[in-house]
Amino acid sequence: MIRIEAIIKPERVAHVSDALVNAGCQGFFYHNVTGQGRQRGVEVFVGRGGQMASRSSVPKTIITTIVADEMQAKVIDAIVGAARSAEGGEIGDGKIFVSPVSDAIRVSDGQHGGDAI
Amino acid sequence: MIRIEAIIKPERVAHVSDALVNAGCQGFFYHNVTGQGRQRGVEVFVGRGGQMASRSSVPKTIITTIVADEMQAKVIDAIVGAARSAEGGEIGDGKIFVSPVSDAIRVSDGQHGGDAI
Amino acid sequence: MIRIEAIIKPERVAHVSDALVNAGCQGFFYHNVTGQGRQRGVEVFVGRGGQMASRSSVPKTIITTIVADEMQAKVIDAIVGAARSAEGGEIGDGKIFVSPVSDAIRVSDGQHGGDAI
Amino acid sequence: MDSGSIAWLLMASALVFLMTPGLAFFYGGLSRSRNVISTIMLSFMSIAVVSVVWVLWGYSLAFGEGNAYIGDLSLIGLKGIAPGDDMLFAVFQMMFAIITPALITGAIVERFKFTTYLVFLVIWITVVYAPIAHWVWAGNGWLLEMDALDFAGGTVVHINAAVAAVAAAILVGKRRSPGMEPANIPYVVIGASLLWFGWFGFNAGSGLAADSVAINAFLVTNTAAATAALTWGILSQVQNGKMSAAGVATGAVGGLVAITPAAGAVGAMGALGVGLGAGLLCYAAVLLRPKVAIDDSLDVFAVHGVGGIWGAIATGIFTVSAFTGGIEGLIEGDASQLGVQIVAVLATIAYSFIVTFVILKVLDVIPGMGLRVSEREEDQGLDISAHGERAFVGDGAD
């Protein structure tokens, strides 16, 4: 079992979650974070709104799904396809991290392992 | 060391955190996410409140604790017991994921490993 | 590749993120959580503000970065240095957890592995 | 009425109207976040329901001729009330009838069944509010005949609501797991500010003219509110080393409650006394409340009950005969007014408590009604379970 975690632009959440469902993902969850990476340049007004500054950190959303190992390629392709900017990929489109998960348990019926995800 | 992460209904947080304390958990943290799984059917009003729609994604809370390997069963039991709906388990009660953690460090005194959690 | 996750006091985020940048970290993200640990004693007014109570859970911020394995020590030192209270370390300063990551993918160009982080 | 007084009364009516949304935010901010909408709606729906009831029969029952204890149905549907002074009075009074049951709701938030509440609203205005308003303000009301002083509604509005709140809190029972911290302190402050703003209409409008009585009422209203807010703030700082914003806001409301019956009877110095007393007593009452088994969740009794009773008594103490056309207070040497005030308070408490209790007992057993939501609904929060909405939607997808 693996955890696939994608840090994406908040406005792409709907696309990515649709793509996950299409890729056969059983479940996932997302929440907002503030991220900092190579992307510079969300210009925001500071103070009373007189001047703009470039925020080094920008709002991002993390969407996480736990899937069986063999789903890895498929899920990643789905996310990349849906998260990449219309214009064809640019800095700040986000990253995907994969990490191991040793077990999953469904609360309602106590089921374990692959069947639970 | 393992990370035990439970995605539960927000209204169960108080129960689950009490259960964790009782199970001897040293520490944990939680935050709100939006989750999508098999559960369909949080009915919400849309737009001006004329009609309801079923949201595919629903508010959930994730509670995370890092514990020693041998605590796994005990902690999972505690969470399952506290997170399961009064009515005896239903779709949407949530899931628990277990994953490996290689080290822990306490900031205040720099202590490492099992003693830090 | 490893994930280094630090749960710190919210007011230290700016220090810690500066320290990460100085330590050569490519990217990171943070979000607010509610944490419970050994720390007792954020006194808050309850109800109409007549009396105070000690909250067992307190606002914390988690800052996460994925780095190459060999960065571990450097990054942890950076975080500890920046997150520790001016007064020299006290309960509630936070914890750092390290866990394995098996792959990273950059969305914009599809690059994999170490080059993507 | 001359056009200046009409202008002021129109405006005062609008000001008192705004108090109920102000209260909605004051209470809403004090609730936990999954019940913010439901708390707001308990107040807001009072505007919708009571406005209609008042026009249909409420005004008639309160201010129709009737007898010493209740009006009659002669003015039903405001029949025969031509646009003019009487209609303006009916409008101004309507705003008081709206806010009174809204005040009660602070005691029952986070667990009371919403549909039952709407039915309760209709009944309570009819059988509790209208009679008490008649006693105190109708020309032939028995308390008015006794010369009880209640300038702007200390007994009718505040003590009445506070006592009903206690009855309701007893019957609906405690919350299963009350939140610890208020969800939104800025809402509490803006709510208190709108209440204070609106209270200028409440008190300075109650003389029904733009004249020197109104001017004095305006001054003493502000003075008492500020004094009580400051008193609470200082107590909070001294006791805890921190000054709670929710506390200061509550203190202000306590001062406003206390000056309400006295606004036509005291001067600025009397208002300082009224405000100081309100700050001290309401603070003490809020501290004591958790020791009581009744979950009056947002301290309706501690603020509106204690503040209201103190105000009624303080009116007996500080009344200046120059303002009241001869009625003297204790300080001027006449203790009898104090006695009259106490009778008015006790009558209101007894009537309001008993009748409210009975109404709720009956609603509790009627099939399909019931006072309390299910455990599941309470856990989920009433915003979702009763209103199908979340107060704040801020996740990435939205």
Place this chain on the structure above:
Amino acid sequence: MDSGSIAWLLMASALVFLMTPGLAFFYGGLSRSRNVISTIMLSFMSIAVVSVVWVLWGYSLAFGEGNAYIGDLSLIGLKGIAPGDDMLFAVFQMMFAIITPALITGAIVERFKFTTYLVFLVIWITVVYAPIAHWVWAGNGWLLEMDALDFAGGTVVHINAAVAAVAAAILVGKRRSPGMEPANIPYVVIGASLLWFGWFGFNAGSGLAADSVAINAFLVTNTAAATAALTWGILSQVQNGKMSAAGVATGAVGGLVAITPAAGAVGAMGALGVGLGAGLLCYAAVLLRPKVAIDDSLDVFAVHGVGGIWGAIATGIFTVSAFTGGIEGLIEGDASQLGVQIVAVLATIAYSFIVTFVILKVLDVIPGMGLRVSEREEDQGLDISAHGERAFVGDGAD
């Protein structure tokens, strides 16, 4: 004007002023969270832009002598209007001119280009609003001469804005991915409350005096709003088992819209009828809207159009000759007023739709203008892309 009426009109002007920030929050709360600021700004900028246009030439075009269809430029820059009654009328009317285009914006939120909107504001006030205001309210306006009854602006403000909203929604096109739930329900409620509060000035000020007409207008305004809110609430509860706070707030606004033309012509019982009809019709319209291909995002037509048309017709039905100095409504036996009302409605609809459509078509093709933001800006949310700000900043570092 006597000083009482001046006092009331000054206050009424301030009240109507406050409606536009109220609308900003009402609409802002209904948007999705990444467009809250931009939605608020669409309303707020109407205050800044229209205030200036009105003083410079708007008032002159609307209320200058001119002919039956439009004023003239004789009062440009308020030239020759000394401080006094005329100036007070110009101020009061200015507040109406401000809120009308702000109402339109509910149909175009989350995708309309902000700079184009500012230009649109200037043009629309000049060529749509000013003429229609002239028809209905100027001494020689052709609808006034026909005895069309529009006490406080049902056609000029509400139907006009609603029809323009439809034209704008058609031309700007649908949102790419509308949010599901409103971002902030408390904002919706406080917005509706401020609208209701301000509407007392809107309607009860429109008789331009602190007199019995104002008193009656105040009463019927509140009654219709409350009835419509309650009606909506009950429909919502019966149909879904839950009572939407956004729905109740919308119902109140629908009732306020409907009573606007009738506020000088009906009594409390008529207001109950107007409110009940508004609640039912607006509710139905909001339910039907998603079946239509036009993305009138915040239901401007369903509320202001349907409510406004119903109000204009209801005025023809419920008018009481005692209030209108002889004009009788259908219930009193005279159907002809109903006919006049329908003419006024149709004329407003036709003119507003066609001219708004043409203005926007032209703006769409002018280089550097255009109606719609880029896909990228829409996805990002207009708060960041057009205003460089986030509504709520709460992450650890801030």
Place this chain on the structure above:
Amino acid sequence: MDSGSIAWLLMASALVFLMTPGLAFFYGGLSRSRNVISTIMLSFMSIAVVSVVWVLWGYSLAFGEGNAYIGDLSLIGLKGIAPGDDMLFAVFQMMFAIITPALITGAIVERFKFTTYLVFLVIWITVVYAPIAHWVWAGNGWLLEMDALDFAGGTVVHINAAVAAVAAAILVGKRRSPGMEPANIPYVVIGASLLWFGWFGFNAGSGLAADSVAINAFLVTNTAAATAALTWGILSQVQNGKMSAAGVATGAVGGLVAITPAAGAVGAMGALGVGLGAGLLCYAAVLLRPKVAIDDSLDVFAVHGVGGIWGAIATGIFTVSAFTGGIEGLIEGDASQLGVQIVAVLATIAYSFIVTFVILKVLDVIPGMGLRVSEREEDQGLDISAHGERAFVGDGAD
């Protein structure tokens, strides 16, 4: 006063009252999220503290007979002021005294010690505000005798507060780590809206009558605010390609500040000029401020100082003798009024800066006082460290 004027002054007093909560939200929204409550409380407590001080001795010092420089203690506790015109004046003026020190707080948010601030409030009203109010508005004040024009308090309120803000910002020092983005832009907009709404009372009430002076003041207030908001918006759009909502709100406030002294002396066209100048100058000042070493955190000087000075000078330029009973402005050919205005400005600046500086220096060294919170408290945020509360509590358990 006739009843119409009493009605208007009561209402105007309530409107000016509401400005302080409006300011609380305006400033609160501009702070970072961990200091929202503390910023709100700095304004809100001014209501509580100054209301009491004003009644006890503040009014007497400002408006008692005294000499050309300060009143006396003859009216202490409002002794001898019967309900009537004088009391109404005392109430109206109280609201000005409340908001003035609240304006200062924008310069010291996020680090000033709250308890010291409360003491500062008491002293500052006594030794800075009361004398300057006496100079400008008391019958025998030396600036009034010089015919300095300050209709509604440009010098007494705005310049005075802005200069005191600079002194306070210098002494308390810079914030350790200022937040970048404002915490809550909708609060900024609702705050600015309430300020604008309340300012109608501030300016149009300052003639102390419901008459043509009030009507003109109302019109020019709105015109200047709108013009300045629009000017700022256009500058923001042109320079950055985006239009900041916080900026537009700030522009409006700048316009309101600038028209304050002139509201009784200029017409609509003059107001356009005043507003345009305010928009340009305040915008430039806000842009320049980060280049200065003083952390006037929320730009009190850039808005209230620059706007206020511009307003005082503009009054000298645009004054129309028809409004002022003979006093001519520069445009009408008389430069001498401009000179008088400059004297008034300079005297206020000098007195306010020096005395405020001395007060704070003294408070800084008194044991137990001190101007600044500890590093730890500042890092934690003052909401928790000084008020024991969090503004928004939305985590799962609450």
